[in-house]
Structures are given as structure tokens and as C-alpha cells.
Amino acid sequence: MKRQQLQRAAVTAASSVLAVFVALLISAVILLITGKDPVKAFTTLFGAAGDTRVIQGSLNRATPLMISAAAVAIGFKMNLFNIGVEGQMRVALLATAVVGAAVNLPAPLHIALCLVVAMASGAVWSGIAGWLKVKRGVNEVISTIMLNFIALSLVAWAFDDFFRVESPNESVLVKTKELPKSAWFPDLVDRRLNGMLLVAIAVLILFWVIVWKTRFGFRLRASGGNPGAARVTGVHPQRMILISMLLSGALAGLVGMRALLGDVHAYQNNLAEQQGFNGIAVALLGRNHPLGIFFSAILFGFLGEASGKLQLEDIPKEIATIMSGIIVLAVVIINEAVKRWDDRRIQRKAAAELEKVSA
Amino acid sequence: MTAVTAVAAPERSGWKGLSPARRTMIIWLGGMFVLSIVRIIADADDLTSSGTIASTLRVATPILLAGMAGLWAERAGIVNIGIEGMMIVGSWCGGYGAWKWGSWAGIAMALVAGSLVGLLHALATVRFNVDHVVSGIAINTLAAGATEYLSIIFFKGQKGGGESQSPTGKGGYGEFDMPFLSGGRIGSWRSPDILGWFERQHDLPLVPDVAGFVRGLTSDICPRWSRLRSSHSRCGCCGARGSGCVCVRVASRRRPVRASACRSTACGIRQWP
Numbered sequence: 001m002k003r004q005q006l007q008r009a010a011v012t013a014a015s016s017v018l019a020v021f022v023a024l025l026i027s028a029v030i031l032l033i034t035g036k037d038p039v040k041a042f043t044t045l046f047g048a049a050g051d052t053r054v055i056q057g058s059l060n061r062a063t064p065l066m067i068s069a070a071a072v073a074i075g076f077k078m079n080l081f082n083i084g085v086e087g088q089m090r091v092a093l094l095a096t097a098v099v100g101a102a103v104n105l106p107a108p109l110h111i112a113l114c115l116v117v118a119m120a121s122g123a124v125w126s127g128i129a130g131w132l133k134v135k136r137g138v139n140e141v142i143s144t145i146m147l148n149f150i151a152l153s154l155v156a157w158a159f160d161d162f163f164r165v166e167s168p169n170e171s172v173l174v175k176t177k178e179l180p181k182s183a184w185f186p187d188l189v190d191r192r193l194n195g196m197l198l199v200a201i202a203v204l205i206l207f208w209v210i211v212w213k214t215r216f217g218f219r220l221r222a223s224g225g226n227p228g229a230a231r232v233t234g235v236h237p238q239r240m241i242l243i244s245m246l247l248s249g250a251l252a253g254l255v256g257m258r259a260l261l262g263d264v265h266a267y268q269n270n271l272a273e274q275q276g277f278n279g280i281a282v283a284l285l286g287r288n289h290p291l292g293i294f295f296s297a298i299l300f301g302f303l304g305e306a307s308g309k310l311q312l313e314d315i316p317k318e319i320a321t322i323m324s325g326i327i328v329l330a331v332v333i334i335n336e337a338v339k340r341w342d343d344r345r346i347q348r349k350a351a352a353e354l355e356k357v358s359a
Numbered sequence: 360m361t362a363v364t365a366v367a368a369p370e371r372s373g374w375k376g377l378s379p380a381r382r383t384m385i386i387w388l389g390g391m392f393v394l395s396i397v398r399i400i401a402d403a404d405d406l407t408s409s410g411t412i413a414s415t416l417r418v419a420t421p422i423l424l425a426g427m428a429g430l431w432a433e434r435a436g437i438v439n440i441g442i443e444g445m446m447i448v449g450s451w452c453g454g455y456g457a458w459k460w461g462s463w464a465g466i467a468m469a470l471v472a473g474s475l476v477g478l479l480h481a482l483a484t485v486r487f488n489v490d491h492v493v494s495g496i497a498i499n500t501l502a503a504g505a506t507e508y509l510s511i512i513f514f515k516g517q518k519g520g521g522e523s524q525s526p527t528g529k530g531g532y533g534e535f536d537m538p539f540l541s542g543g544r545i546g547s548w549r550s551p552d553i554l555g556w557f558e559r560q561h562d563l564p565l566v567p568d569v570a571g572f573v574r575g576l577t578s579d580i581c582p583r584w585s586r587l588r589s590s591h592s593r594c595g596c597c598g599a600r601g602s603g604c605v606c607v608r609v610a611s612r613r614r615p616v617r618a619s620a621c622r623s624t625a626c627g628i629r630q631w632p
Contacts, residue, residue, distance in 0.1 A: 030505075034512050081492055083440075141438070141492060280496050316511040321504025328497040329479075332489045 008342075012287065015338040019330040020299075026330070027323045036315050044313050045320075048306035056192040062301030063258045064272060066200040068279025069297055070207045071251035073288040075140075077211055078224035078244055084129060084144030085252040086276025087151030088122040092253030093260055094155045095121035097267035098163055100179045100260075107182040114183050114261055115199075115254065122253020123246045125151060130245030134238045140245070156269060163267070175266035185261035194262035200297075203251065204290040220244060252276065281328045287335075300324055388565075395568040404561050407568040409541075409554070412575020421446075440495025441480050444502030449473035451506040455513065457528025458520070465528055476502065541578035554578075 028038035048054045068085050075082040096118040105113060129147055132138040163176045186195045211217040222230040223240045231237055256272035264271060282300055286292030307320035374382070391407075398406045405411055425442055432439035439445075452472035457465030476498060483494040507522070514520035519527045536543030542552025554577070557570035 030508075034509070083492070083496075141440075277496075277500075281500055284493055284497070316508050318504050318508035318511065322501060322508055323504075325497055325499075325501025325504055329483065329494065329501060332493050332497065333483055333487045336487045336489055 011338060011342050012335075015335050016285070016287070016292075016331060018338075019334045020327055022330045022334065023323055023327040026326050027319060030322065031315070031319065040313055041310060041315050041319065044309050044315075045303075045306050048309050049302070053192065054302070054305055054309075056189050057305040058298060058302040059197055060193050060258070060301070061304050062297040063194065063197045063200045064255045064275040065279055065282045065297035065300055066293060067203050067251055068255040068276050069282035069286060069293040070203050070290070071248045071255065072280050072283040073286070073293060074207065074211070074220075074244055074251065075248045076224075076283060076288045078220050078240060079227075080224075080241060080244055080248075081141045082126060082129070082144055082245065082248045082252070083141055083280065084126060084147050084151075084276075085248075085255065085279055086274070087144070087148035088125040088249045088252035089255040089272060089276045090151050090155045091125045092118040092122040093256040093271055094159055094163065094176075094267050096253075096257070097176045097179065097260060100183045101177040101266070104180055105182060110180070110182040111185055111261065114179075115257060118253035118257055119250035120253070122251070123249040126245050126249025126252060127242070130242045130249075133245070134242050140241075159267060159269065175264070175268045178266045179261070183261060184265055185257070187262065194258050196258040196262050199254070199257075201294070203254065204294055208290040216243070255279065281324060284328050285331050299327075388569075391568050391572065392565055395564045398568065399561075399564060404567075407571045409558060409571045409574035409578055412572055413578065416575070437480070437484055438491035438495070439480065440492050441476070441498035441502075442495075444495070444498040444500075445473045445476040445480075447506050448476050448502045451509060451525070454525030454528065457530075458517075458526045459529075461530040462528055462532055463530075537577035541574050543578075 024042070028042070031038040031041055068089070071085050071088075072082055096114050099117045100110070100114045103110070103113065125147065126144070129138075129140050129143040132143050133140045159176065164174045165177050166174070187193060188195050188197065209217075211220060219230065219235045219240060222233070223235055223237060227237060230240075255275050259272040259275075260267065278300065282293060282296050285296035285299070286294070303320040303324055307317035310317045310319065377385070394407050398404065425446060428442050428445070429439055432442075449469040449472050453465040453469030455465075456468030480494055480498055483489040483497075484491050510520075510522050510525075514525050515522050517526045538545050538550040540554050542555055543550060554570045554574040558567045558574055560567050
């Protein structure tokens with residue numbers, strides 16, 4: 001049994017690594033076709049890994065990705081797609097910025113309050129999609145996408161009409177009222193790496209414990225693996241949908257906190273943009289497992305951070321975005337191909353054993 | 360004979376007695392009438408002008424096409440979240456083709472490019488049984504990166520082109536206004552713009568509204584060539600890139616001035632005119 005599990009894990013890991021290599025190969029072809037030197041591009045890109053500042057920056061960028069990937073993964077575990085992390089994050093960002101700026105508390109309490117507000121407001125927004133799914137059977141992919149649009153416009157409007165603070169210079173970024181110092185999340189490395197990384201890692205560990213070590217987690221996985229069987233054994237599917245949607249939204253609320261509490265300290269409209277969507281790709285690449293999410297978030301963070309160096313070599317940094325897209329596509333396709341190959345291998349082995357027994 | 364008709368269509372009076380076509384007609388006219396009252400009270404002649412109707416159609420066209428793209432895939436049992444990616448790759452290639460070889464080549468290239476990305480989606484979902492949503496999202500990421508990358512390589516530095524838009528395309532699709540109704544040309548003779556005259560009678564109720572509506576449908580059918588942009592645009596204010604980032608003119612309640620601001624994934628930078 002143990003050996004089989006090891007084999008499975010090895011096959012999974014190998015297919016992920018293979019996918020990354022295939023993606024690199026395809027990116028190299030794209031670079032070649034467009035007349036850029038792929039060797040120079042890759043040495044520049046991966047040469048940056050030796051730079052401490054780049055590593056700190058990558059971890060800093062990876063922080064929100066880890067959390068948003070966990071938010072997505074908790075839904076994926078029961079075949080529930082929460083595409084709405086972006087919207088939930090935006091709602092939470094504005095709510096936290098407003099509430100956080102309105103109160104005065106000692107530092108640890110203030111930060112805790114901000115995190116709680118973020119989780120609660122994110123959960124409220126995702127709860128709408130969960131409620132629609134449970135009560136009306138609305139497909140959560142559609143409702144979360146639509147709620148994204150609503151959230152983006154609603155937050156932009158609320159910010160614009162009620163919460164923005166006029167700055168004397170009109171072409172400067174407008175923000176909400178700045179959070180008091182007590183709500184600032186401390187940096188690990190001054191101005192380079194924020195302490196939210198530890199929160200993200202804690203979230204991933206908690207995710208692992210909840211999904212793999214608790215009764216709730218077992219039910220979650222059971223509903224994802226075989227909804228019919230789960231229902232028969234007494235799992236309440238509707239309640240599971242609602243709870244996992246709320247959990248996912250609560251995590252989504254935390255996504256923007258690195259930028260809000262650790263960096264800008266006020267809400268502005270481009271804060272933590274796209275982090276919710278990127279989390280989906282990270283969750284896919286990490287195969288919805290905390291360890292996988294951890295490493296793929298760092299990979300994505302690194303690609304984003306190191307791509308800046310490419311521009312010095314006259315190579316558009318967008319090649320990093322292309323690479324992340326190809327990596328995700330390659331991972332899902334190769335993963336599926338390898339799974340088929342592995343299934344066939346096991347079937348052949350079983351057939352051979354059977355033949356031996358019958359002979 | 361008469362008895363048979365009487366049985367088949369029992370006499371109904373009022374609303375129910377009207378044929379569906381007539382009911383639709385009345386609803387349309389009623390709506391028009393309400394609009395015309397609003398127009399007169401609010402003194403907003405633009406509300407039902409032919410320009411408004413024409414822009415409505417223009418703005419609705421891409422949405423309509425995207426909706427049809429989704430319908431097509433849905434009918435085949437494929438969830439297509441990757442429409443966005445197919446659209447932006449298509450529009451990039453359309454911009455490239457129009458720039459190099461002219462507007463019709465642009466359309467052809469857009470069709471081919473969009474269907475190639477569709478082929479990628481099909482390869483992933485049909486051949487390899489990858490989850491439809493997953494493949495679509497990966498395609499969106501890929502397309503966003505690819506169009507930006509290619510724009511920087513091919514469009515940046517060209518005349519009229521840049522990181523977010525293709526150079527102006529060659530040729531156009533021609534213009535067409537309906538003769539007599541909207542003042543279109545027959546040969547070189549310019550026919551009278553009859554609806555245009557009715558549309559200008561702003562003091563009347565209903566007449567200019569109906570005229571504006573019909574004229575909106577019949578004039579400027581192929582608008583003048585403006586510029587085929589790759590739709591993966593970059594916000595003019597903040598420079599933030601993202602397919603959802605569109606610069607619009609909005610009026611803020613606090614500030615009645617029309618300001619240009621970045622809407623959906625908004626940047627917050629506003630430029631006062």
C-alpha cells in the first residue's frame with residue numbers, strides 16, 4: 001500500500017516537473033520565433049534566483065497567491081469552482097480599509113480586527129453565491145463570475161462616492177483614509193518582505209489539517225470524489241456547499257491584506273489587482289495540495305519578480321505571463337495524459353496477475 | 360364557414376383580442392412614447408437620437424458575437440470560459456492583418472486565430488479530458504500574456520502603434536446609409552435625409568424618437584474606419600494592463616465634471632479635463 005502511494009506521488013511530481021520543462025521548451029520556441037535569444041532569456045530569468053532581493057520579492061509576491069490558491073483549492077476539493085476570489089477580495093479590501101481606519105486599538109488587536117473584518121466580508125460575498133447554489137441551484141461558476149463584476153463596480157463606486165479622500169494633487173492616486181500605525185502588519189525584512197507570509201503559511205498548514213485530518217475535511221473530499229456516495233453515507237451536500245463557499249470567501253478576504261496592511265495602508269483601486277485570478281492558476285499548478293500550492297506560488301511570485309530583469313535584456317517581460325499560462329495548460333494536459341498511462345500500466349499489471357492465477 | 364371560424368377563434372375583446380404582432384407594436388410604441396416624454400421633460404435630445412441608437416448597436420455587436428461564441432460551445436457541451444482569450448488573440452491578429460494587408464485580411468486572420476485558440480481548448484478538453492473551466496482560465500492567462508508580448512515586439516515603435524494597440528489598419532469596410540431614409544448616396548447623388556428631418560423636430564412627441572430609432576438602424580451602417588485596436592488595452596490613465604481595464608468617461612456624484620477614469624479594475628487616477 002505504502003509503495004503504491006509513493007509511486008503515485010512520484011508520478012504526480014514527475015508529471016509536474018515534466019510540464020514545467022515542456023512549458024520552458026514552448027516558451028523557448030516562442031522566443032526563437034520572435035527573434036529573441038532563449039538561452040539569454042532563461043539565464044537572466046533563473047540567474048536572478050541567486051539574488052537575495054529577488055528572493056525576498058518573490059516570497060512577498062507569493063504571499064497573496066498562497067492564500068488565494070488555498071481559497072480556490074478548498075472549493076476544488078469538493079468540485080466547487082470559486083472563480084469569485086477576485087471580487088470577494090475587493091469587497092474585503094474596501095471593508096477592511098474603512099473599518100480599520102475608523103477604529104483605534106492597540107497594535108495586535110487592531111491587526112486581528114482587520115483580519116477578522118476581511119474574512120467576514122469576504123465570506124459574506126461568497127456566501128451569496130453559496131446561498132444561490134443551495135437555494136436556487138445556480139451554477140457557482142456563473143454566479144461567482146457575475147458577482148466579480150458586481151463587486152468590482154460596487155466597490156469602485158462606493159470608494160469613489162463615499163470613502164475616497166481628496167488629495168491636493170489631482171493626478172495623484174486617490175486613496176481612502178490611511179490606516180493608523182497600529183494596523184500596519186510588521187515587515188520581516190524592512191520594506192522587502194512582509195510578515196503576512198507567515199499568515200499565508202499558517203493558512204496552508206491549517207488548510208492541510210482541516211482537509212486531511214478532520215471529519216469535515218473527509219466529508220469535503222468525499223463530496224468532491226463521489227457526491228452520490230457521500231450523500232448516502234449521511235453527508236449533507238447543501239450544508240457542505242455553503243460551508244466550503246464561506247470558508248473559501250473568508251480566505252479570499254485575506255488575499256489582499258498583504259497589500260493593504262503591509263504595504264499601502266489604504267485602499268486604492270488597483271490594490272492587489274488580479275491576485276484572485278492568479279490564485280486559480282496557482283491552485284491548479286499546486287494540484288490543490290498545500291505543499292504544491294506553496295511551491296507553485298513561489299514559482300509564480302518568482303516569475304513575476306524576475307521578469308523585470310528581462311527588460312534590461314530587451315526581452316518583453318510579458319514572456320513570464322505567457323510562461324505561467326503555458327505551465328498551467330501543460331500541467332493539466334500532461335497530468336491527464338500521465339494519469340491515463342498510469343491507469344493503463346496498472347490495468348496491464350492486474351491483467352498479467354490474473355492470467356498467472358488462472359493459468 | 361362562418362360558424363367554423365367562430366368556433367376556432369372565440370371572440371375576445373381588448374388586449375387579448377389583438378394579434379401578437381399588434382401587441383408587440385403597441386408595446387414598442389408605448390415604450391417610445393415614454394422615452395419621448397422623458398426626452399422632452401429632461402430636455403435631453405440625445406436620449407433617442409440616431410447616434411445613440413447607432414452606438415448602442417455598435418457597442419452591442421462584440422457582446423453579441425461573444426454571446427454567440429458561448430452559445431456555440433455550450434451547444435456542443437463544452438463550457439467555454441476561454442472566450443476572452445480567444446477574443447483577444449483574434450483581435451490582435453485582426454489588428455495585425457489589417458495593418459499589413461488590409462481590413463478584410465484582418466477579419467480573415469481574426470477568424471483563423473480565434474478558431475486556432477478554440478482548437479487548443481478542444482485539444483485540452485476533448486482529447487485530454489481536462490476540466491473545461493481549468494483549460495479556459497489557462498487560455499485566458501496565456502492569451503493575455505501572448506498579445507501583450509507580441510504587441511511589444513510587433514506594434515511598439517510603429518507609426519500609430521504601441522504596446523496596447525495596433526497601427527491603423529489599411530482600407531475600411533465602406534460606408535453605407537440607406538438612401539432616402541437616412542440620406543445615403545445613390546451613385547454620386549446624395550438622396551434627401553428624410554428621417555433626419557423628422558428627427559430634428561424636437562418639439563413634437565414621439566415623431567423624432569421613432570425617426571431617430573429607425574435612422575439609427577439605417578444610417579452609418581459601416582462606420583468610418585477608425586482604428587482596429589487589439590482589445591487587450593492598457594488603461595490610458597494608470598497604465599495598468601488588464602483585459603477588464605477600460606477607460607471610460609464617468610461623472611462622479613461628488614464632482615459633476617466629466618472625468619476620465621478607469622472603471623472595472625479601476626486605477627483611481629483621474630484626469631480632469
